[in-house]
Amino acid sequence: MSTMKKIAAIAGVSTATVSRAFKSPEKVSVSTRDKVERAVTNAGYYSNALFRNIKRTESRTILVCVPNFGETFFDDIIKGITEIALKKDYQVLINDSAQNKGGLNPFTIARQIAGIVFLGSNFPLNLTEASRQYLPPIVMVNEFISQFNLPTVHIDNLAASFNATNYLHYKLGHRRIACISGIESHLFCQNRLQGYIQALHRSNIPLQKNYIIKSDFGYGAGAQSFKKLMALPKPPTAIFCHNDLLAVGAIYQAKKQGIAVPNDVSIMGFDDLKLSEYIDPALTTVSTPRHKMGEKAAELLLAHLDEHKIAKGSYLLESSLLVRESTGYLKKPEFGIRN
Incomplete structure (x- = not known):
């Protein structure tokens, strides 16, 4: 009272x-x-x-919260969620967290939504212990945050980045390997950066801080980051980018500067967006099973709604390296300013 x-x-x-x-x-x-x-x-x-005291209504609506609806990375995940949901007669409602600055009302959600899928850690809800126990079931995709103990579908970003960096060194012979990082606050970006750093340590390659450019996730950020790296006294011969948009921006800037990819510098992306296959040169990238991630998230959520039980913890799906034309062997020994 x-x-x-x-x-x-x-x-x-x-x-x-x-x-x-x-x-x-x-x-x-x-x-x-x-x-x-x-x-x-x-x-x-x-x-x-x-x-x-909240009067709940019987809902057949799943809310999918997208960190930024303009990012093509989430398209396949949403398709996977929607396909599974429609088979069970659930409709899908999309919330753009980037646009909804004020956040969602937890009481409205508790009344009108059957379940929630978060596609990132930019939560439009205050997930306090008091409110979470009365909210509908929640599943996360892409970022695993242990403190919330939510079922999460994702890949091993650290291992994928480690293997990608190792490929540039052991398979192609590069030692001057740079990294264009994504948004620092995102956990998966932290893991991708850590995988890159660990791969260098494992190969006894000194970590050069000026080879790590922390940026945003976009074409422009990739282009500007590439420009900075190429202006260094000893520019890298290979660049690992945290997503394909950054890599495409880097390739664009390379062409503007008359730098040949991969003859002068190899460029690798992450995510295997559709555009990565059709740019010139076609992009070597880490393939993430985005459609399967969406399907698995929807299956977990609907299983809970049908059976009223859901297993907590991490659900890891496999990623793979797709080798295309944007990466190549180191042409010369590493002496002088250029390799």
Whole structure:
């Protein structure tokens, strides 16, 4: 009752209205219900009593939260989720977390959504212990965050990056290998960077900090990062990029500067987006099973909705290295300014 009074005071309504907003929302106007729910969210009140009073509706809607809907990486994952969901007569609702700056209302979600799939760690919900136990089932894709103990479908980004960097060294002979990194706050970027660093250590290649460019995930970032690397006194002979967009941007910049790929510098991407096969030269990249990741996430979520049980933890899918034309053997021994 103490919490009810505080919520009522913030929303400017009576405690009876607060109670009615959760027990019988259809009896409260939309504007009043929004006031109450905003008051709860803004004040951070997620008491058991409030959530227990929520009147849930039988929902056949799965919410997919995308960190940035403009990124083509997520297209195949969403397709995989949608195909499995439709077979079970569930509809899929897409939320663009980048555009929804204010976040989602946990009380609206608790009432109207059957399950949630997060495609990254940019959560549009406050996942406190108090609120999570009353939210619908949640599955994560792409990033495994152990503290939340959520079922997560992903690849081993560290191992994939380690193997990719090793390929550039052991198979192709490169030692001056640079890395164009993605967004530093993303856990999978941290893992990819760590895989690159570990591969260099394993091969007794000194780590050069100026060979690591931390950037965004886009064509422009790839082009600018490539420009910086090539301006070094001893530029790299191979570049490992954290995604294909960065690699395509790097190839674009190489052509502008008259630098031949792969004769002068080898460039490798990550993710195997469709465009990687059709650019010139075709991009060597790490293939991530995005469609299967989406399918697996949907299967986990729907299994819980059907059987009311879901296994926590990590579900690792296999990635593979696709060798194409953008990488090649080191042409000369590493003496002088250029190799």
